[in-house]
Amino acid sequence: MDLDAITKHSALHAKPPGLTFHYGTAGFRMKAELLDHIMFRMGLLAALRSKQTNATIGVMVTASHNPEEDNGVKLVDPLGEMLAPTWEEHATRLANAEDGDVARVLVDIMEKEAVELPQDAFVVIGRDTRPSSENLGQSVREGVAAFGGQFHDYGLLTTPQLHYMVCCRNTGGRYGKATLDGYYHKLAAAFLELTKQASCSGDENVSVKVDCANGVGALKLKEMEPRFSPVLSVQLINDGTKGKLNHLCGADFVKSHQKPPQGLEMKPNERCCSFDGDADRIVYYYCDVDGAFHLIDGDKIAVLISSFLKELLLEVGEIFNIGVVQTAYANGSSTRYLEEVMKVPVHCTKTGVKHLHHKAQEFDIGVYFEANGHGTALFSKAVEVKIKQLAKLEDKKGKAAKMLENVIDLFNQTAGDAISDMLVIEAILALKGLTVQQWDALYSDLPNRQVKVKVADRRVISTTDAERQAVTPPGLQAAINNLVRKYRLSRAFVRPSGTEDVVRVYAEADSQESADSLAHEVSLAVF
Ligand code: NG1
Numbered sequence: 001m002d003l004d005a006i007t008k009h010s011a012l013h014a015k016p017p018g019l020t021f022h023y024g025t026a027g028f029r030m031k032a033e034l035l036d037h038i039m040f041r042m043g044l045l046a047a048l049r050s051k052q053t054n055a056t057i058g059v060m061v062t063a064s065h066n067p068e069e070d071n072g073v074k075l076v077d078p079l080g081e082m083l084a085p086t087w088e089e090h091a092t093r094l095a096n097a098e099d100g101d102v103a104r105v106l107v108d109i110m111e112k113e114a115v116e117l118p119q120d121a122f123v124v125i126g127r128d129t130r131p132s133s134e135n136l137g138q139s140v141r142e143g144v145a146a147f148g149g150q151f152h153d154y155g156l157l158t159t160p161q162l163h164y165m166v167c168c169r170n171t172g173g174r175y176g177k178a179t180l181d182g183y184y185h186k187l188a189a190a191f192l193e194l195t196k197q198a199s200c201s202g203d204e205n206v207s208v209k210v211d212c213a214n215g216v217g218a219l220k221l222k223e224m225e226p227r228f229s230p231v232l233s234v235q236l237i238n239d240g241t242k243g244k245l246n247h248l249c250g251a252d253f254v255k256s257h258q259k260p261p262q263g264l265e266m267k268p269n270e271r272c273c274s275f276d277g278d279a280d281r282i283v284y285y286y287c288d289v290d291g292a293f294h295l296i297d298g299d300k301i302a303v304l305i306s307s308f309l310k311e312l313l314l315e316v317g318e319i320f321n322i323g324v325v326q327t328a329y330a331n332g333s334s335t336r337y338l339e340e341v342m343k344v345p346v347h348c349t350k351t352g353v354k355h356l357h358h359k360a361q362e363f364d365i366g367v368y369f370e371a372n373g374h375g376t377a378l379f380s381k382a383v384e385v386k387i388k389q390l391a392k393l394e395d396k397k398g399k400a401a402k403m404l405e406n407v408i409d410l411f412n413q414t415a416g417d418a419i420s421d422m423l424v425i426e427a428i429l430a431l432k433g434l435t436v437q438q439w440d441a442l443y444s445d446l447p448n449r450q451v452k453v454k455v456a457d458r459r460v461i462s463t464t465d466a467e468r469q470a471v472t473p474p475g476l477q478a479a480i481n482n483l484v485r486k487y488r489l490s491r492a493f494v495r496p497s498g499t500e501d502v503v504r505v506y507a508e509a510d511s512q513e514s515a516d517s518l519a520h521e522v523s524l525a526v527f
Pocket residue numbers: 025026064329351352353370372374496497498499500504
């Protein structure tokens with residue numbers, strides 16, 4: 001490593017003065033023009049992490065559902081997981097180092113982590129469709145190269161596709177081929193096999209309108225479509241040819257405003273879904289004959305998936321423990337349904353997929369979803385091996401195991417993935433002969449409201465109990481408790497966002513008016 005060269009090169013990617021940067025829930029995220037130095041340094045850090053793990057590391061340039069003017073970056077660890085927490089700290093330190101100190105901080109991290117310099121480094125890079133992403137990706141490449149690392153830039157990818165690529169490259173191809181063709185092939189083959197078993201396959205093929213948030217998901221879904229179109233037709237809306245990324249559309253807009261995206265006309269009972277800007281989230285919805293909008297969010301997706309898996313396991317006849325992981329944002333009705341009707345254990349973790357993913361790994365089969373539609377299912381090695389064995393049997397049990405084998409392949413187990421989740425959902429609905437209306441009717445969501453509050457310093461709020469209780473500032477939790485007591489079936493909590501400079505307030509209650517009013521009152525208590 002040529003320290004002088006790194007110092008010189010760092011000066012070309014100068015840190016804007018007077019700002020502090022933090023590797024948050026989803027990496028670094030802010031206005032794109034402030035990110036150049038971070039991109040270069042994340043290239044350096046990814047190369048370092050690659051040497052330390054002796055594996056390929058991923059770098060994704062995206063700000064997901066945030067406005068087009070923003071951008072962001074996160075690192076992907078060897079098995080396609082989020083970066084390890086100690087390395088998030090290194091990332092924060094490196095991002096905040098003065099330009100002249102970058103090389104010194106790198107050496108310090110290397111010493112702390114016992115990185116062997118002669119080791120090779122290999123980094124794969126993906127980016128979303130933001131206008132700023134191409135140049136920022138170039139800075140990542142320069143960072144990797146400045147450290148003597150090699151890279152492969154996939155160009156435009158959805159975030160979950162990059163996670164998939166990293167996992168494939170580090171598992172000797174056992175997870176799939178590390179190409180877009182490999183990704184499409186794996187998912188489409190599993191989907192077609194699964195839907196062959198659907199009894200109502202004589203019906204005309206199902207069609208779904210997909211709002212792609214004007215993001216990268218549109219490009220990738222269009223590329224993949226011919227592979228599943230004999231069974232499922234997709235009509236792409238907000239495909240990026242006209243509108244602005246995430247503007248009045250996409251999963252985050254639909255979930256937080258609880259209304260359809262701009263540009264999507266819904267006929268009564270028509271099946272629709274929305275991806276977010278980097279296609280790692282999905283929500284479904286429809287309008288009923290009275291024109292009322294019905295949102296089917298991550299919670300209901302988790303219910304559909306876990307009930308299907310539970311039924312399939314009964315047919316397979318194996319005892320595997322299955323659990324569902326949610327966050328405090330999960331609708332109270334979903335938690336009650338899972339625990340009381342489905343008798344599935346539910347766990348609550350802090351917000352941020354890394355926490356959910358980690359918890360879900362503790363089960364033989366762990367299903368995790370954030371209410372906003374980010375989630376997937378994880379299957380332990382033992383489950384995968386056993387199911388593969390059973391799938392060879394020619395009896396009923398073997399048939400169910402074969403089905404489960406395809407379900408396992410259809411999930412992107414490295415990250416929540418809108419394309420993969422959509423295919424899983426469509427396969428389950430086809431196999432169970434369910435309409436979205438029947439799916440929606442499994443339980444009724446409690447009316448809820450989420451609001452953002454701008455405060456001088458959001459970090460004065462700290463929380464415990466998976467973010468459901470505020471510890472500081474003193475008196476805040478007592479004030480929330482007093483407000484919650486005024487409403488029926490109510491619950492509320494506050495937490496500082498990890499991706500925006502706001503405090504988020506969540507409230508639910510027996511009516512929309514009560515939920516709105518409780519959210520409003522709690523927001524006032526936050527000031
Ligand atoms: P923050 O800003 O920390 O609330 C948001 C989402 C998370 C997660 C991250 C990453 C909510 C309430 N929060 O985090 O679930 O998806 O963005 O994109 O939806």
